[in-house]
Amino acid sequence: MDTSTKTSQPAEHLRERNLRGNIGAVAVTFMVIAAAAPLTVIGGLVPIGYLVGNGIGFPVMFLVATVILLLFAVGLTAMSRFLPRAGSFFVFATHGLGRTPGLATAYLALVCYTTVQIAVFSYLGATLSSSIALVGGPEIPWWVFTLASVAIVGALGYRRIELSSRVLVVVLLAEIGIVVLLGVVILLTGGASGVTFGSFVLQNILSGAPALGLMFAIASFIGFESTVVYRDEVRDPERTIPRATYASAIVIGAFYAFAAWTIVVGFGEDAVIDEAAADPTTLITRVTEQYLGPVGSVAVALLFLGSMFAAVLSLHNVLTRYHHAMANARVLPDRLGTVHARHGSPHIASIVQVTTSGIAIILLAVIGFAPENIFSWFAGIGTLAIVVLMAVTCLAVIVYFARTKALRSPWHTIIAPGLGFLGLAVSAILIAANFPLLVSDVDAEGNPAWGAVSITLIAVVVIAPVIGLIQAAIMRTRAPQAYKQIMHRFDEQA
Secondary structure, three states: OOOHHHHHHHHHHHHOOOOOOOEOHHHHHHHHHHHOOHHHHHHHHHHHHHHHOOHHHHHHHHHHHHHHHHHHHHHHHHHHOOOOOOOOHHHHHHHHHOHHHHHHHHHHHHHHHHHHHHHHHHHHHHHHHHHHHHOOOOOOOHHHHHHHHHHHHHHHHHOOHHHHHHHHHHHHHHHHHHHHHHHHHHHHHOOOOOOOOHHHOHHHHOOOOHHHHHHHHHHOOOOHHHHHHHHHHEOOHHHHHHHHHHHHHHHHHHHHHHHHHHHHHHHOOOOHHHHHHHOHHHHHHHHHHHHHHHHHHHHHHHHHHHHHHHHHHHHHHHHHHHHHHHHHOOOOOHHHHOOOOOOOOOHHHHHHHHHHHHHHHHHHHHHOOOHHHHHHHHHHHHHHHHHHHHHHHHHHHHHHHHHHOOOOOHHHHHHHHHHHHHHHHHHHHHHHHOHHHHOOOEOOOOOEOOOHHHHHHHHHHHHHHHHHHHHHHHHHHHOHHHHHOOOHHHHHOO
8 A cells, every 4th residue: 555645644734834934133123123113103102201201211211121121032032942833922831831821821912913903003094094185185084094004914914924024124224214314313413402311310210200101111112022933934043033032122122212312302301391292293203304304204204104014014924923823733723824835924824814903993993983092992902911921921931941951041041031020020010000091091181090991901901811711621621632732733843
C-alpha cells in the first residue's frame, strides 16, 4: 500500500497553516509604531495631557512610561525565545499561567484590539467627512468613509504582509518627519520665548495630576507590544523580535516626549495651557501653521488622516494573527487558522475581522452613536484592557521561568518583569479609578463622573475574559481531551 499520501498530508496541512514572510526589524518596528498612531496621539492626546495631567511637565510622563514598558519588554522578548510559535498575549498566558487563564487572556485581547480599531475607524471616517465639507465638498455621512476604509484595510490585510509593511513604513516616515521638522524649527527659531526646559524641572513634573499624566502616556503606547505577533513572518526572529520591541518602545517614547516638549516651547511655558484649553483638537495645527506656515498645516492635516489609516491597518494585522493563533490552538473555528497558498497570509481571518468591524460600524451608525463618542468609549476599553494584558504577561513570564528553568538570568526572569508588573498594575489602577475621565463620562455639570457609560464599558472589560473562563470550563467538562491538548496542534507546527 502506498503510504506517501498519508505521510504527506499532515505536513501539507501544517504548511497550509503556517504564516510566513521575510520582513526585517525595521519593517516590524514601523508596523507596531503605526498601531500607536503617533501623529494622532500628538494631535489628540497630548493637549489633554497638558490640561488634566501635570501641565508642562507632561512630556516627562512619556519617558516614565517608556521605562515601565521597557521593563515589560525584557520579560516579553526573553520568553518569546522559548515559545513554539508567534507570541500573542494568549500564547504567553497559556504557556505561563495555564490553559484557563490563557483563554481568558485571549478574549480580553480580542476585545482590546477590536475596540481600539473600531474607535480609530470611526474617528478616521468622521475626520474625512468633516474635512471634505470644510473645503466646500458634499456632506457625506462619516460611516461611508469608515466602511470604505474597512474595505481597503481588508484588501491589504488579505495579501502578503510585506505589502502592508511597505504602506505603513511610507505613512509613518511622513508623519514622524513632519513632527520632527516642526520641533526642529521651533528650537532653531527659539520658540515663543527662547528654548526653555521647564518641562524637565521636578516641581513641574510633580505639579497638577502626574498620575493622570502617566495614565495618558501609557495609553499612547498601544500596539508597541505586538512585535512578537510577527515572529513567524520575520527574518531571524531571535534577533529581529527583541530589536524591534526595544526600538519601538524607545522610538515611541522619545518621539512623544520630544514633540510634547517642543510644543510647550513653541507656545511658551506660560501660554501653552491656555492655548490647549482654548481648543485642544486644533493645538497641533495651530502651532504648525505658526512655525511651518499654511503648507505645513495642510500637510499635518493630511498626515493626521494617514496616521489613523496606518493605525487601523496595523491593528488589523495583529487581530488576524490572534484569530490565526487561537484557531490553531483549537479554541476558534478551524478555518480561521488557514493560510493563503500564494500570499502566506491568514486570509480567512482577515475576511472575518473586517466583516466584524463593518457590521459593528453599521450597527453603531444605525443606533445613532456619534463618532466622537465611539472613539472615546471604545478607546477607553482598549486602554484599560491593554495595560491589564501586559501586567498578566509579566506574571506569565515570571511563572514560566520559575517552572521551566529555561533561563536562569534573574534580570530577565524575575527583576525586570516584576518591576514591569508593578508599574503596569499601578497604571491599571489609575486608569480604572479615572475611567470616567478617559471615556468622557460626565455629570449634569460637565464634570467627570461614574455613570451608565463608564459602568457599561468597564463591564465589557470584565465580561471579555469571563467568556474565556466559560469556554475553558465547558471544554474541561465536555471535551477534556481537547482541553488538555489546547496548545498541542499549535505547538506541533513549530
